[in-house]
Amino acid sequence: MAIHKSELNTAAVEVESISKRFGEAGRPNRLMPWRKVKKPKLALDQVSLHVETGRITGILGANGSGKSTLIRILATLLTPDEGSASVFGYDVVSQADAVRRHINRVSVEASFFKEMSPWENMLYAGRLYGSGGDGTRDRVEAMLERLGLPLDTLDKPMKQLSRGQQQKVAIARSFLTSPSLLLMDEPTTGLDPRSKREVQELVRSIRRDRAATVLLCTHDLQEAEVLCDRVVVIDQGRVLADGTPTELIRMHAGKTDGSLEDAFMALTGKRLEEDEEEKEE
Amino acid sequence: MTGNTLRWELNAFVGFIERQKNLYRRYWAWEAVWLLYNLVSVLSIGYLAAGLSTLGLEQGQANLHQTQLYLLVGALLWTYLSLVFFEIAFAITWERWEGTIEYTFMAPIKRLTHLLGVSAASLLYGMARTAIIGIGVVLLFRIDLSHANWLTALAIFAAATLPLLGLGIFTSILPLLSPEKGEQMAFAVQGVLLLISGVYYPITVLPGPLHLAGILSPLTYTLDGIRESLLHGLSLAGALPDIGILLLMGVILVPASVYFFRRAEIRAKRLGLLKRSG
DSSP: OOOHHHHHSSOOOEEEEEEESSTTTOOOSSOOOSSOOOOOOEEEEEEOOOOOOOTTEEEEEETTTSHHHHHHHHSSSSSEEEEEEEEEEEEEEETTTHHHHTEEHHHHHOOOOTTTTTHHHHHHHHHHHTTTTTHHHHHHHHHHHHTTTOOOGSSSSSGSSSSSHHHHHHHHHHHHOOOSSSEEESSTTOOOOOHHHHHHHHHHHHHHHHOEEEEESSOOHHHHHHHHHEEEETTEEEEEEEEEEEHHHHHSSSSTTTOOOHHHHHHHHHHHHHHHHHHHH | HHHHHHHHHHHHHHHHHHHHHHHHTHHHHHHHHHHHHEEEEHHHHHHHHHHHGGGGBBBBTOOHHHHHHHHHHHHHHHHHHHHHHHHHHHHHHHHHTOOHHHHHHHSOHHHHHHHHHHHHHHHHHHHHHHHHHHHHHHHTTOOOOOOOOHHHHHHHHHHHHHHHHHHHHHHHHHHHTTTTTHHHHHHHHHHHHHTTTSSOOOOGGEEEEEEHHHHHHHHHHHHHHHHHHHOOOOOHHHHHHHHHHHHHHHHHHHHHHHHHHHHHHHHHHHHHHTTOOO
16 A cells, blocks of 8 residues: 555654564463473564665574564564564554555565465455455566566466465565565575566565565575665674665775675674575575 | 445455355365265265164154154254354464465454455355255255245354354464464364254253253254254244344354454464464
8 A cells, every 4th residue: 555645754664672582481381380481582682673765674684583573573463572663653563454554575485375376366465455356467467477477377376386486476466465665574585596686676666666665684695785775784683783785894894895794794793604504404 | 434444344355255265166176075075974874864773763663754854954054064163263274274374464454354254255165065965965865844944944044154153263263372282172162062062962961061061052053943944844933032042142252252363363473373383
């Protein structure tokens, strides 16, 4: 849904000192008291963030750094334990309905009804966001064509599509609802280089053509460097740095010809590639 | 609710019915297997009744034809009620399994629209599937329904929809509370309803606490009323007490179940239980 003029002057996302733990500390199971109480995991620790409208902001962090938790809180799928978060001025907990009208999300897993076709999945998504009537099929076809997806895949079951094709449908699904804020959680993970470039070009076009705000969680340093106006480095649930890619490199890379990877290593003490390798193992 | 909001919610409501229709169509082979399973279950009950005479129960001791009708109506109605109950109760489990649950919960629609949309699709599908089985049963057992009062049966059937929705929504809360165990708990609830609701026997044969539970189950009044109208031509006026009880139960159960669903949703969001992995 398009944002109102009054909302244009508001920050797209405002996060104030939010914390989130998983596992309830000190609360033994009353029904089964012999069960061990799990140690709570601190996923976000006093995170604050300000995202300007119409920008692409990258959240850069390793696995388990809290990126997805942050995205889920903004998507109204999780509630923070402490602090507050708002989207275009609407609180994600108390005004969740208003927030949902402005957002959509692309997650790392393309989540679909696997037996249903891309068209049936898109039609369902459209219905939940107020469209789905005449002209929807044409819009879906145009969008998928733009993403380089053959139109003969439109009526095949999703399970017959490749991972890259499924992810393109997921992106098209989020565009179909014309969100003012698009939450993208590692949207290009697992895509081949060509698909990755097509998706990245599309992300740029959203900002250019629709003045939408994009919050992009990524592992991909090169992607963050070329795509994001601003990058927030997050590790173990804490924000370590926040600035343009150039600023981060200048302030943290430790050398004049450094890269975002150097800056990330200096800030977190780890390489994202190592993290990826661990994940694959 | 303004006109625009109503249109928005109605559009989403249609979306859920459309989605379920597409899923039934895409999973047609599995649906055919379930249909066969339901048909076989109902036929087994029919033949059980037909075989009572060979188990020492002679003609005259009981009206075997009436017994057969009693059991067949119970089996058919249970097929319908359990299917609708199952479809509503497993709406959350199903979406978690597909991995779409977060997308549905993130959509800008009322939870009531979501639950009613899934429920409406289940009711329509349940009716279609039970009708197919019913036709097979009538043809195979040459059931005499000449005394049936169809209008009364339909009125009770319609009134039973509300409490059935309430029970289904209540049970669909279980997978929200526990992603791992919720599904099994829903099966247990279904089993208890079968025991206490007089599907194959009058609830008067149940011991005290179970009898009391049977009185509180809306399915008891549904089965009782429809049986009476199909087998003994119960008039609409005569069915009014049952219809009244069912409507009252519905008026209590539906809002209460939606309220508790919302509470469970809030809890799931606090504990991070909406994810596919739980």
